Amino acid sequence: SQPLQMLSMEAQAIGVGKLDEVEERRFPIREVDSLFRAKEEMKKGLRSFEKFVPRELVRELLASGREAELGGERAYLTVAFADIVNFTSISELMPPEEVVKMLSRFHGILYQSISETHGTIDKYIGDAVMSFWGAPVENPDHAFGACLAALHAQARLAEERKRIKDSSAPPIHCRIGINTGDLVVGNMGIPDRLSYTVIGDSVNLASRLEGLNRYYGTDIIVSENTYRAVSDRLIARKLDRVYVKGKTQGVFVYQLIGEKGKVEEKTLRDLQRYEEALEKYLDRSWEDSIRILEELQKGHPNDKSILLLLSRCCKFMEEAPDEDWDGSYRLG
Known part of the structure; x- marks a missing residue:
């Protein structure tokens, strides 16, 4: 009866989504051995299934006993x-x-x-x-x-x-x-x-x-x-x-x-200065924004976001946006 109890316990574990590694065991009684190998094949199939869909979803469905529904x-x-x-x-x-x-x-x-x-x-x-x-x-x-x-x-x-x-x-x-x-x-x-x-x-x-x-x-x-x-x-x-x-x-x-x-102090200061420049830009204070951005650019010549904001400020210095402009930029 011990092998059957073992099979029963393992079947219950599978039913709640516990799919441990496949085990290699042999039993002297042919029918019990056949049941054990069938159980291990089922476990293999479910473990493979987990590779195609979220593991948590598979285990939730097994534990609930429900069939997946649209x-x-x-x-x-x-x-x-x-x-x-x-x-x-x-x-x-x-x-x-x-x-x-x-x-x-x-x-x-x-x-x-x-x-x-x-x-x-x-x-x-x-x-x-x-x-x-x-x-x-x-x-x-x-x-x-x-x-x-x-x-x-x-x-x-x-x-x-x-x-x-x-x-x-x-x-x-x-x-x-x-x-x-x-x-x-x-x-x-x-x-x-x-x-x-x-x-x-x-x-x-x-x-x-x-x-x-x-x-x-x-x-x-x-x-x-x-x-x-x-x-x-x-x-x-x-x-x-x-x-x-x-x-x-x-x-x-x-x-x-x-x-x-985990971020360096200098990086934090530069981030803060960029955000100050952005606020000046949104407030239409183009000159103030340009001054901050040009300072930042010296230390970050390859920062594309600085160059983009600087370019926009220079453009708006020459031709201001409409009165209803809220600072949003339309890409492309």
Whole structure:
């Protein structure tokens, strides 16, 4: 009876989503041995299934005893998009096998950073990765988790670039956009083919923010909602107020810098000076803004955001914007 008790206990464990490593055991009674091997095959199948859909979702379904159903619910979550800088240009010069290796390196680093902060990888879109925090397992600190994942991913990519410096492998640089807001999360698609994902305007904004990095020369941009949720623990620079595609009003965007206590004092002073220049710009005090920006430019000649704001101030000195101008800049 002991082998049967063991099988019963392990079946119950599988039923609540506990899928330990497959065990190699043999039993003298053929029927018991057959049951044990069938159980291990089922466990293998479920472990493989976890590689295609969020692990937490699989375990939640197993524990609840429910079948996955079409449908979603409103939730306040954080979404991130990340992709490789100049991926198309780089991949055109590489054999397909090397492209796959490069993507595997990139996706592996992102997976590690996302999973350790309790995020969910939604999908891989070519070189891009879409992920979110706060579902299927509820996490009130989802914005911080997303930002920490982004910082960790960039740090790991920097370490990898050092490691492969003398090899033929191409260095990987990445851009990330993060937004926090209302969206719909759940099983989308058709009853026979579901995808656990998030949809909504907040998702679109995260994607737009990722693209803005190209314009400002930055590597992580977050929305105002995200920044407000993490401002007590993380440092960010208020970059600009912009119109993004799909939005009728301007939104403030922030460059994520690092964790509080881990950013150098000089960097903090320069960030503060840039934000002072931005405030002068928004107040139409072009000359004051130019003076601060020119000082900053001496120490940061390659900071694209400084050059962009300086260029706009000079332009408005010659031709002021309309009276109803609210400081928002329309890109493109």
